Amino acid sequence: MRIVQMQMPQAATTGARMLVPGLQNTLQMQQVRHRQTKHWKPEFKRLRRQKFIKIELPNLQQKPQDMSKEEMRSRMKERGVFPPRPWMERPFHISCTGGIFEPYVPPEGDGKKSIITTSGAKQKFEFLEKKSKSMLAVRKIRSYEESFSSDEFGSYAQDIYISAHTHMAAKEKYKIREFVTERCYPEMMHNVKDKTIHWRFLQSLEPPRLVHARCTEVITKENQFAQITVRFHTQQMLAIYDRFGRLMHGSEILTKDVLEYVVFEKHISNEYGQWRLHDKIIPEWLPAKQPAPITYRITDDVVEETPPNQINAGEQAKQLEPGSSQQQKDQVNMATTTVSPTVEQISKPTLAI
């Protein structure tokens, strides 16, 4: 069944449509109508037909995507419409890059591995190697942006982070463009239209710090882009409501500790370039999320893996006000459940929970 659906969905649907009237005809055989207005002699049938002037009725149910190419061509020829000009150009943005170059790999367990073990030592060595590269990149950024300071960048990045997410929750699609890159925009704004998102940044548990910096050139040598990864350890609140105001995910009265590695990008060779939110790094060692609280049907033909776009700080959930243990337990359960794949796709915006 799955193969049939995948290979020829059109044929399957048309087949079903063909079958239904056929079925109806067999059923209609039972109905007997005695019509008195027709002459019984078949020779007048032709004359009766000639009373009507036959006009060509268009099939208004037919969709252009259901028509074959040849059929479409003959139709256009018939109506005297020129074929559309082929769209050969591929649109692309030059104000941001399409991904993360040399992405930062968050250390497992957030760098708590001992240096004495071999893997720990290896991790430390790699860390040092990357740090020297980051230093060079920071020096390069500073050559373009004199006031740049890696110590102060953390708090600056936090402001960008907060305003980007606030604008996303408020669905301000024009204002958010100043805080996110064009690559990030669809990921943040996809499917927020029919949701209500309540998001609050409560506090920063650790000061945000720059962990990784890279520069790259695009096309020409002067065209420089810089990317900086910042580590955020914060407390946030998130509640997502669906179109009817029913709670889909999260909670209003629950805070969560969120550990995130967020990439910021700037077109440094552009005089008016701004640091903007570009992406979030999702480590491979991130534990799988809990299944959705709602029941949903898994469709066989659509197999898509929604990448986990959230980093949870060990699924820790803390309450704002201490309540009874039972209540706390319930809320923890509510908060730690994640949305189903279908719903997950809907609530795509990269929000940390």
Add this chain to the structure above:
Amino acid sequence: MYKVIRQMTQLKLQAPLLTSAPAASAANLLAFPQQTTTTQNVHTAATGGLCAKWNKNNHGPRKWLEYNKTVHPPQETNEEPRKAYLCHMRSNIKYSPDKMWYIAAFVRGMSVDEALKQLNFVLKKGATDVKETILEAQQMAVERHNVEYKSNLWIAESFVGKGRVFKGMRRHARGRFGRVEYKHCHYFLRLEEGEPPQHYYMPEPQTPQQQYEHWVEQMRSRKVINSL
């Protein structure tokens, strides 16, 4: 140059004549081989109901699907969860709206499963379209509108609109003519989450007991004129 063009246009007009006339030079015939065959078809797609001039701004109804974009404010935890709903339609079905009304009114207030079951036995052409529209709406409700169970839906609204009408002609006796209308209809549907109500139409029909009580009250409240 002008003269030459003039001659060409003349040739164009007289092309059928030229073919029959033996005096026409072979060069002329070679130059305009297509002109000999003129288009005989008067009522073509370019001039009939498919003409581009007639089909401008010919979109179906647009308001109905806009209701799907309404976002309701978040509810408090103690409030009863709002029922999900979904509007769907199928436009320009080649079926008379007058006939479609019977089917639309038939499924009104039924649960989705019941409606689908019943429509299998409705021997009308429009029943297929209604059934397909319900199935589409049901799928949309589950996929996009956060409806958990697809059977937990009922048909809250179901009505018909008039679509495009193509006018045709027919002959009558004594050189008279009549107009034939080839009608299309729109079918509108709104599914709502939950169980269907016991009585869809207001006011609810009264039970015999209620009718009796009503009658008794009416009788007792009579005013007998010129009495004590």
